[in-house]
Amino acid sequence: MDMLIQGFSVAFSPDNLFYCLVGVFLGTLVGVLPGVGTLASISLLLPMTFYLDPTTALIMLAGVYYGSEYGGSTASILLNLPGSPSNAVTCLDGYPMAQQGRAGVALFMTSIASFVGGSIGILLMMGFSPLLVKIAFSFGPAEYFALMVLGLLAATAIAQGSPLKGIAMVVVGMLIGCVGMDISSGIPRFTFGNMALFEGVNMVILAMGLFGVSEIFASANQLTARLTAKDITLRSMLPTREDWRRSAPSIFRGSGIGSIIGALPGTGATIAAYLSYTVEKQVSKNRRQLGTGAIEGISAPEAANNAAVQTAFIPTLTMGIPGSASMALILGALMMHGIYAGPSTMTDHPDMFWGLIASFWIGNVLLLLLNIPLVGIWVRLLALPYRYIFPAVIIFICVGVYSLTYSFTDVVLVLGFGLLGYGLKLAGYEPAPLLIGFILGPLIEEYLRRAMLLARGDFLTILQRPISGSMLLVCALLLGWALYVTWRRYRPGAPEPLPTPAE
Amino acid sequence: MKPLFLASAALLLFPVALATAQDFPSQPIHIIVSAGPGGSPDIFSRTLAHYLTERIGQPVLVENRQGGAGNPASEYVATSKPDGHTLLAVSSSLAFNDALFPGLPFNRDSFVPIIAAIGSQQVLAVHPDQPFETIDDLVAAAKASPGTISVASPSWGTTGQLGVLLLQDEADIELNPVVYRNATAAFPDVVAGHADAIFVTLSAALPFIRDGALRPLAVTTPERAPSLPDTPTFREQGYPGLVWEDWQGWAAPAGTPQAVIDKLNAEINAVIADPGANAQLVEQGFVPLGGTVAEAVALVDASDALWRPIIVRHNIKPE
Numbered sequence: 165m166d167m168l169i170q171g172f173s174v175a176f177s178p179d180n181l182f183y184c185l186v187g188v189f190l191g192t193l194v195g196v197l198p199g200v201g202t203l204a205s206i207s208l209l210l211p212m213t214f215y216l217d218p219t220t221a222l223i224m225l226a227g228v229y230y231g232s233e234y235g236g237s238t239a240s241i242l243l244n245l246p247g248s249p250s251n252a253v254t255c256l257d258g259y260p261m262a263q264q265g266r267a268g269v270a271l272f273m274t275s276i277a278s279f280v281g282g283s284i285g286i287l288l289m290m291g292f293s294p295l296l297v298k299i300a301f302s303f304g305p306a307e308y309f310a311l312m313v314l315g316l317l318a319a320t321a322i323a324q325g326s327p328l329k330g331i332a333m334v335v336v337g338m339l340i341g342c343v344g345m346d347i348s349s350g351i352p353r354f355t356f357g358n359m360a361l362f363e364g365v366n367m368v369i370l371a372m373g374l375f376g377v378s379e380i381f382a383s384a385n386q387l388t389a390r391l392t393a394k395d396i397t398l399r400s401m402l403p404t405r406e407d408w409r410r411s412a413p414s415i416f417r418g419s420g421i422g423s424i425i426g427a428l429p430g431t432g433a434t435i436a437a438y439l440s441y442t443v444e445k446q447v448s449k450n451r452r453q454l455g456t457g458a459i460e461g462i463s464a465p466e467a468a469n470n471a472a473v474q475t476a477f478i479p480t481l482t483m484g485i486p487g488s489a490s491m492a493l494i495l496g497a498l499m500m501h502g503i504y505a506g507p508s509t510m511t512d513h514p515d516m517f518w519g520l521i522a523s524f525w526i527g528n529v530l531l532l533l534l535n536i537p538l539v540g541i542w543v544r545l546l547a548l549p550y551r552y553i554f555p556a557v558i559i560f561i562c563v564g565v566y567s568l569t570y571s572f573t574d575v576v577l578v579l580g581f582g583l584l585g586y587g588l589k590l591a592g593y594e595p596a597p598l599l600i601g602f603i604l605g606p607l608i609e610e611y612l613r614r615a616m617l618l619a620r621g622d623f624l625t626i627l628q629r630p631i632s633g634s635m636l637l638v639c640a641l642l643l644g645w646a647l648y649v650t651w652r653r654y655r656p657g658a659p660e661p662l663p664t665p666a667e
Numbered sequence: 668m669k670p671l672f673l674a675s676a677a678l679l680l681f682p683v684a685l686a687t688a689q690d691f692p693s694q695p696i697h698i699i700v701s702a703g704p705g706g707s708p709d710i711f712s713r714t715l716a717h718y719l720t721e722r723i724g725q726p727v728l729v730e731n732r733q734g735g736a737g738n739p740a741s742e743y744v745a746t747s748k749p750d751g752h753t754l755l756a757v758s759s760s761l762a763f764n765d766a767l768f769p770g771l772p773f774n775r776d777s778f779v780p781i782i783a784a785i786g787s788q789q790v791l792a793v794h795p796d797q798p799f800e801t802i803d804d805l806v807a808a809a810k811a812s813p814g815t816i817s818v819a820s821p822s823w824g825t826t827g828q829l830g831v832l833l834l835q836d837e838a839d840i841e842l843n844p845v846v847y848r849n850a851t852a853a854f855p856d857v858v859a860g861h862a863d864a865i866f867v868t869l870s871a872a873l874p875f876i877r878d879g880a881l882r883p884l885a886v887t888t889p890e891r892a893p894s895l896p897d898t899p900t901f902r903e904q905g906y907p908g909l910v911w912e913d914w915q916g917w918a919a920p921a922g923t924p925q926a927v928i929d930k931l932n933a934e935i936n937a938v939i940a941d942p943g944a945n946a947q948l949v950e951q952g953f954v955p956l957g958g959t960v961a962e963a964v965a966l967v968d969a970s971d972a973l974w975r976p977i978i979v980r981h982n983i984k985p986e
Contacts, residue, residue, distance in 0.1 A: 207703065207731060211713060304861035345736055348846045350767065350823045350983070359739050429855055483855065484874055492851060493703065500710050502950030504874040570732055571739070610848065617845045618817050618862060 168290065171518025175526055180223050180519065183216070187224035188527045191231020192534060195247045196239055196542075197560055202232040202248055203368075204567060206493045210500075218501035219516045223523040225494050230282060230473045230524070233433065234531045237274045237466055238542055241267055243557065245376030249367045250433035250469040252599055253441045255375050257454060257461025264457050268401025268543045273459060274466045275535040276403075277415045281467030282528045284419035285426065285474030290521060293510075296427040296478050303428055305615035306626045310635035311428075312608045315435060316601065317639050318442035327650065330597045333588075337601025338608075340365055348613060360573035367434075369574055370602055372561055373581025374588075374595040380554050381586040401539055403459070411463040414444055418467030426472030429479040433469040438600050440468035474524060481509050481517060691751055691927050692725040698917065699730050699744050700756045701737035707868070707953075708756040708915055711785050714947050715917075718938040736824070738764075738771060745773040749922035751931060754781065758915045759826055762970035766978045767824045775971070778918040780963035781928055782935045785953040787913045788869040788888045789830055790895070791818075792881040794860045802885050802904045805864070806838045813841035819857050819865040821850035824983070826913055827866045829974055830887065832981050834866070837908040857881065868913070869895065870952030887911050893954075911973055914956060914966050932960050 174180060194205040205228055213221030236247030241258035254274070261270040288296070303311075316334060343354045344364030355361040403411070418440040425436035444464045445451050454461045480491045484505040498505055503513060510517050545553070565574045585595050619625040627633045698716055702708045709731060716727040732740040740755065741764070747753035755778060760767075765774035791802070799805045809816050820828040823846050831844045845862055847853035850871050857865040858880045865872070865881070869892055875881040876895070883898040889910050891900055901909035917935070919928060938944050939957040948955045977983075 211729070214713065214717065301855070301859040304856060304859065345823075347823060347848045350736075359742070362736050362738065363733075479855075483858070495851075496703075496706060496710065499951060500713070502947075502952075504952070614845060614847075614856075617843065618856075620814065620843065 167514060167518045168522065170515065171520075171522035174219065174515050174519030175223070175522035179217070180220050180523060181526070183220050183224040184227050184523050184527050185530055187227020188231035188234075188531050189534065191228040191233075192235035192531065192538075194228070195232035195235020195237075195251075197247070197564065202229055202490050203493065204564070205232070206490055210493060210497055213497050214500060218498065218503055219519050221497055221501070222494065222516065222520055223527075225497055226477070226520060226524065227527050229490055229494065230470065230527065231531055233470050233473050234275065234278050234535055237278075237462070238271060238538075239376070241270045241274065241462070242542060242546060243376060243553070244379040245557065245561075246371050249371045249599070249603070250437045250465075250472075252371045252375055252434075252596065253437045253465040254462050256441070256596060257456070257458050259379075260455075260457030261459070261462070262546070265400070266457070267546060268539055269403045269407060269459070270462055271539040271542055272401055272536065273403050273407060273411055273463055275532055275539070277411065277418065277463040277466040278470040278535075279528055279532045280415050281419045281422055281470035282474050282531075283525070284416075284467075285423050285471035286521060286524050286528070288423045288471075289475055289478055293478050293482055296424070296475065297482055299424070300428050300479055300483075302631060304629075305611045305618060306629050306632040307635070308428075309608060309611040309615050309626065310632035310639070312604045312611060313639050314635050315439060316604045316608065317642055318439060327646070329593050333593055333595070333597040334601035337598040337603075338605030340370065340598075341602045341605035342609075347610060348617075358573060360571040364606070365577065365602075366574060367599075367603060369565055369578045370581055371599055372565070373578040374585040374599060376557070377561065377578060377582025378585025378589055378595070380558060381582055382589055383550065384554065401543065407459050410450060410459050414448060414460040414464040415467040417443060417447070418464035419471045422468030422471030423475045425468070426475035427478045429483075432476065433472040434603060436472035437465035437469040438603075440464045477520070477524075481505050481520075484509075691930060692723055694752055695726040695728055696723075696751070697728050697730050697753050698756055699732055699740050699753065701732060701740035702756075703731055703733050707787075707870075708758065710951055711915060711948065711953055712756045712917070714944060714951065715784060715935060715938055718941055718944040719934060722934055722937065736768070738768060741778075742771070742773055744918075744920055745777040747920050749920040749924075751919055751923050751927035754917045754919050754931075756915065757918045759913045759966075759970040759974075760824065761918065762967045763974045763978060766975050767983065775967060777921050779921055779923055779928055779960075780967055781917045781919055781931050781960065783914040783916040783956050783958060783963045783966045784935060784939060785915050785948060786956045787915065787954065788886050788892050789827060789866060789911075789913065790869040790872050790876075790883050790886050790892075790898070791830075791834070791864060791866050791901075792857075792872055792876060792883045793864040794857055794862075795879060795882045796860060797863055797882070799884060800882075801899075802838075802901065802906060805884065806840055809838070809840035809842055814843050816864060817843040817845050817862045819845050819847055819853040819862040819867075821847060821853055821867055821871075826911070826974065827868070829977050829983075830866045830909070830911075832977055832983075833909060834906075836977070836980075837906055873952065885909075911970075912966075914970075916956075916963060928960055932963075 190205060194202065206225055209225060209228060213225065232248060233250065236251035237254045237258065239245040239247045240251045240254040241262050244255050244259040246252040246255055258270045261267065343361055345352050345362050352362060421440040421443060422436040425439060426433065441461065441464060444460050445454055448454065448460045450458050450460060476491055480495055484495065495505055561578060562575050565578050588595060615626055627636060698712050700709045700712050709729065712729050716729050719727045732743060744753055744755035757778065757780070761775055761778065765771060793799055799808065805816065818831050820831050822828070828846055831842060835842055850867055853865055853867065854875065856862045858875060869886060872881060873894060876883050883895060885901045885904055886892045886895060886898055887909055888900055889902065891898065936957045939955045945955050
């Protein structure tokens with residue numbers, strides 16, 4: 165407790181408070197702007213931190229990191245354009261809500277869910293860091309492999325319509341994930357000799373193309389605004405009692421899932437958001453409405469990804485092991501100041517460690533204060549005619565993508581994925597399972613091969629290890645259940661299943 | 668008439684060449700780094716750039732061009748105007764990159780090394796529960812049951828991965844090399860005991876070693892590393908083939924005037940000698956090196972001579 169009080173005194177120093185505000189404000193901004201990712205903005209700010217005190221630098225960079233998770237959902241809800249990959253899930257229900265005129269409610273609830281998720285993540289981080297480190301350490305390649313298989317199986321459940329189409333999308337996603345240099349042999353796969361493809365397709369590019377650009381193509385014939393200014397009242401923005409009641413359990417489930425997934429290095433906020441959405445799909449009372457604008461569909465993943473970005477600091481700060489590319493950058497910022505994060509960070513730099521944790525909380529409060537009034541402004545954006553919004557968004561996307569790697573190929577790719585997404589939409593395929601296949605496919609391959617290498621090619625070891633074995637058993641049971649249900653539905657004499665509409 | 672013409676042409680050109688060196692730098696200098704911000708090439712480049720800016724009166728800017736195993740960044744610099752205003756952050760792999768990636772439009776002759784600014788050592792470390800205390804212990808265990816000791820290396824084509832192969836050749840043993848995506852992905856597996864050992868840059872392993880999460884067996888430097896005085900070298904333990912020093916520095920596109928190269932070399936050496944910059948580099952985990960252009964070229968040659976045969980012998984090629 166003393167430590168935490170000391171931490172708050174560090175975090176409340178005028179300098180740290182100012183840079184915390186700068187960080188979360190910039191984070192919200194880059195989260196909202198499609199194409200300018202967290203990674204790019206932390207990269208841009210990193211050189212600046214050279215001139216700051218390490219704790220202050222870390223507070224600002226961390227603010228950008230978790231701030232962008234708040235902002236990232238805004239464009240997902242308003243324009244079906246995920247600001248970052250972890251917000252792609254929020255499109256699934258957030259965008260339908262906006263189409264139903266409930267964008268304000270969705271944005272409001274997102275801020276609340278993010279705040280609760282973030283706070284729970286911080287609490288767990290303060291109380292259970294050593295335990296979470298222990299869990300993370302018990303995860304070897306075999307366990308990660310089993311976890312990813314479970315996630316992949318869950319991905320097919322995200323699909324609304326035909327499971328066959330869902331599986332097809334997952335497989336296509338995995339294929340796209342194969343692009344690039346193979347990490348253990350250096351063999352370039354599907355690169356067509358183009359050096360820009362050597363490190364694979366960037367996840368941000370795929371997510372923006374499939375969700376956002378395709379949406380713009382699809383609604384290019386609809387150039388008038390969806391809302392008129394008089395539709396926007398304060399009342400229409402506040403969640404109803406019903407919304408609160410339905411969201412509460414989802415937020416807590418999401419926070420719990422997010423906290424644990426976030427602490428595992430090598431997973432991250434995106435997988436946390438997907439898993440919590442899948443769990444909602446199985447356990448929520450309103451699971452049938454998910455995908456059509458159900459409030460659970462935004463509160464669970466938003467709570468999860470914000471909880472995950474907080475607990476992601478546990479492996480980074482306590483072991484020096486970053487869970488994501490953005491975390492690696494933050495670790496790099498510490499190295500610039502000659503601080504090597506490791507098991508002794510807490511004892512060697514207690515001011516920094518506890519000051520940072522205290523700043524997380526202050527940052528989350530600032531974000532809440534910042535985002536609630538912004539809801540009204542964002543919703544008014546929808547009142548703008550689309551002939552102004554669309555060209556601006558396309559330009560933002562192209563400039564943002566180009567700024568990532570200075571690669572023209574990436575700009576072509578994002579537009580290409582937009583076309584692909586449009587085609588899939590016309591044919592009634594959904595982009596969400598494709599994205600999760602893309603994320604998990606390469607990880608499954610990497611961990612399976614590593615587990616096999618470490619076990620000298622003995623597959624049985626994966627089944628014998630308690631954690632991976634039980635996770636694979638759950639997979640087998642789920643698969644068996646799904647097959648059984650499918651067989652019952654399609655067996656001769658069963659009633660014809662209703663065709664699912666393309667939208 | 669011809670020799671006279673040439674001589675006069677040379678005379679005419681001479682002041683021009685002189686002018687380039689004197690006026691250099693006439694515009695901001697861009698350092699192209701193929702790693703992302705926060706990677707070790709980025710950190711040392713930014714530190715040098717910061718101090719260099721104060722010395723030479725033009726901003727020195729670090730630009731990150733990530734991706735493509737570093738090749739797009741190299742290609743960009745190789746085709747830049749060779750006037751010293753666009754430089755590339757390079758490492759030992761400059762020497763043998765073309766052996767790993769045949770068919771690229773550039774090789775080591777497309778660049779002129781300016782300086783080897785910092786050195787870095789590799790360390791072979793094991794999980795503390797492993798019984799090995801020396802390289803001989805490890806070699807004996809590997810001889811007893813070939814292919815069972817897993818050695819993690821940070822990523823494909825690095826001297827860490829090649830070092831595992833070199834150790835196998837020198838000690839005539841068979842290990843189980845496991846290549847990771849990057850060093851940060853490799854550490855958790857070794858620290859948690861999923862892999863037995865790791866061959867990696869010393870500065871990255873140092874925090875784990877200090878916390879007792881890894882036990883160092885040997886370093887690759889000719890003499891013991893100052894940051895790890897109790898750990899013997901490979902040479903001390905009877906493996907003289909496993910002696911090398913990795914380095915990182917800056918290079919210019921081939922064709923850059925010698926005077927510009929010399930001026931940059933002198934200025935960067937002055938930065939490295941600056942107590943502030945030197946202390947900062949040491950704090951960041953680097954070993955400040957510096958030295959003449961000829962010494963940098965010699966280091967490139969040494970890396971080439973050591974690693975190219977291993978790449979060829981083990982047929983390490985992406986195709």
